[in-house]
Amino acid sequence: MVASINNHSQNQQIPTSRKIAGAAVGxxxxxxxxxxxxxxxxxxxxxxxxxxxxxFMRMMMPTIDSFENTKSVAETIxxxxxxxxxxxxxxxxxKTPESVAHLDELFKNEKPKRYVNKMKEMFKxxxxxxxxxxxxxxxxxxxxxxxxVFHELGHAKDFTSKNIFMKALTKxxxxxxxxxxxxxxxxxxxxMFHNVDRSKPESKKGKVxxxxxxxxxxxxxxxxxSYAPMLAEEGIASIRGIKMAKKYLNPKQISTLKGxxxxxxxxxxxxxxxxxxxxxxxxxxKEGIVNKKRENx
Numbered sequence: 001m002v003a004s005i006n007n008h009s010q011n012q013q014i015p016t017s018r019k020i021a022g023a024a025v026g027x028x029x030x031x032x033x034x035x036x037x038x039x040x041x042x043x044x045x046x047x048x049x050x051x052x053x054x055x056f057m058r059m060m061m062p063t064i065d066s067f068e069n070t071k072s073v074a075e076t077i078x079x080x081x082x083x084x085x086x087x088x089x090x091x092x093x094x095k096t097p098e099s100v101a102h103l104d105e106l107f108k109n110e111k112p113k114r115y116v117n118k119m120k121e122m123f124k125x126x127x128x129x130x131x132x133x134x135x136x137x138x139x140x141x142x143x144x145x146x147x148x149v150f151h152e153l154g155h156a157k158d159f160t161s162k163n164i165f166m167k168a169l170t171k172x173x174x175x176x177x178x179x180x181x182x183x184x185x186x187x188x189x190x191x192m193f194h195n196v197d198r199s200k201p202e203s204k205k206g207k208v209x210x211x212x213x214x215x216x217x218x219x220x221x222x223x224x225x226s227y228a229p230m231l232a233e234e235g236i237a238s239i240r241g242i243k244m245a246k247k248y249l250n251p252k253q254i255s256t257l258k259g260x261x262x263x264x265x266x267x268x269x270x271x272x273x274x275x276x277x278x279x280x281x282x283x284x285x286k287e288g289i290v291n292k293k294r295e296n297x
Contacts, residue, residue, distance in 0.1 A: 014195065014290055014291075018289060018290055018292070019195065019290055021289055022192075022285070022286040022287070022288075022289035022290040023192040023193065023286055025282075025285055025286060025289060026188075026191065026192050026282040026283060026285050026286025026287075026289075027188065027192050027282065027286075028282070029278055029281055029282035029285055030184075030188040030191075030192075030219070030278055030279040030280075030281070030282025030283065031185070031188060031282070032278065033274055033275045033278050033279075034180060034181075034184055034185060034188075034275065034279075037178065037179055037180045037271070037275070038178075038180060041115050041118065041178045041179075041180070042112065042114040042115050042118060043118070044114075044117075044118065045118065045121050045122075045125075050121075050125050050127065053125075053127045054125065054126060054127065054144055057126060057127055057128075057144050057145045058144060058145075060145070060260065060263055060264060061144075061145035061147055061148050061260045061264065062147065062256060062260065063146065063147055064147045064249065064253040064256050064257060065147075065249075065253065067142050067143070067146050070146050070147060070149060071090070071092070071142075071146070071149075073245065073248045073249065074090055074138070074140075074149045074150070074153060075090060076248060077150070077153055077244050077245070077248070078090060078138075078153065078156075081153075081157065081244055083153065083156055083157065083160065086136070086160040087136045087160075088136045088137075088138065088153075088156045088160065089135070089136060089137045089138070090137075090138050090140070090149070091106075091137050091138065091139050091140075092140060092141070092142050093123040093124055093139050093140065093141055093142075094124060094141060094142050094143070095124050095125075099124070100120075100124065103120045103123060103124070103139075104120070106132065106135055106137065107119070107120060107132075115178065123139050123141065124141075125141070125144075126141035126143050126144025126145055126146075127144070127145075128145075129141065129145055129146075129148040129149065129151075129152055130152060130155075131152045131153075131155035131156050131159065133159050133170070136156065136159070136160070138152045138153060138155075138156055139152075140152065147256070147257060147260060148260070148264070150241035150242065150244065150245040150257060151237055151238050151241045151261055151264070152237075152241070153240075153241050153244060154236070154237030154238055154239070154240035154241030154242075154244070155233075155237040157237075157240045157241075157244070158170055158233055158236060158237055158240065166233075166236070168229070169229050169232055169233040169236070170233060171229075172228075172229025172230070172233075173229055173230045173233055175226040175227070175229060175230070176226055176227050176229075176230045176272075179230075179268070179271050179272075180275075181223050181226040181227055181272075181275060181276075182226065183222055183223055183225070183226035184219075184223040184226065184275060184276075184279050186215075187215055187218075187219035187220075187222045187223055187279060187283075188219055188279050188282060188283065190212055190215040190216055190219070191215065191216040191219045191282070191283035191286060191287075192282075192283075192286055194212040194213075194215075194216050195290055195291075196212075196213050196216050196217065196287065196291075197209075198291060216283060216287070217283075219279050219280055219282075219283040220276045220277060220279050220280015220281070220283065221276070221280065223275060223276040223279045223280070224272060224273070224276035227268075227272035227275075227276070230268065230272075231265075231268060231269060231272060234264075234265055234268050235265060238261040238262075238264075238265060241257075241261070242254060242257055242258060242261070245257060
């Protein structure tokens with residue numbers, strides 16, 4: 001009985017140096033992708049960066065027709081699918097003074113400004129397209145990646161849907177703004193600063209301790225779960241966009257769209273999996289360092 005008590009006591013006496021080392025290594029692993037994504041979201045573009053990304057976008061999202069024909073089909077979809085009645089509009093972004101001024105007006109109240117400024121540069125240079133919910137506006141470029149318009153119209157369809165599930169998904173995207181999970185840093189912080197007492201019976205743990213244990217043990221899974229609404233809505237937007245486009249495009253064009261949208265979805269999924277895996281791995285490494293078996297004295 002005395003020996004059992006002594007062993008339990010020894011298990012509780014984790015050296016502070018080990019706790020610090022575990023938290024430092026675990027944070028370095030788990031926080032690295034989050035820090036990179038945050039930095040990349042606000043890092044200003046260099047001219048060479050724009051050129052390289054334009055080439056990438058041409059490969060990722062090849063054109064299926066001329067811009068004017070693509071725009072005409074998109075406008076027809078907006079009208080015939082009832083999106084115009086719901087206030088959905090199409091905006092063509094480029095480097096003309098009128099376009100730049102309109103972009104500035106659209107996003108004048110959005111923050112953080114460095115992120116917004118970078119997004120506007122992306123729209124002007126054809127590096128991205130989007131559906132901007134607050135203005136119910138689909139934004140595409142007239143030179144690069146304008147075939148993404150049907151995917152963005154799928155987002156518009158999702159956003160204006162009265163379906164409760166779709167409304168929940170569109171709201172759930174706020175869990176991963178700028179592709180950065182808001183749950184990840186919380187789960188990682190808990191995993192780094194809370195030490196799971198594996199020598200203590202579950203029956204003797206309170207609700208708070210059990211909750212902290214659960215977060216620590218499932219940091220990676222919780223991070224991945226926070227990406228789920230965004231990934232689901234991205235996939236559904238592509239499916240809906242292609243379904244609407246099928247009425248107006250030929251099979252070859254539809255096949256190209258499917259391939260492009262799959263590749264685009266793959267970029268979202270890759271980020272979600274990588275961030276989640278590293279957060280989970282960071283928590284696991286920290287746990288391994290802190291609870292490393294020690295020889296009995």
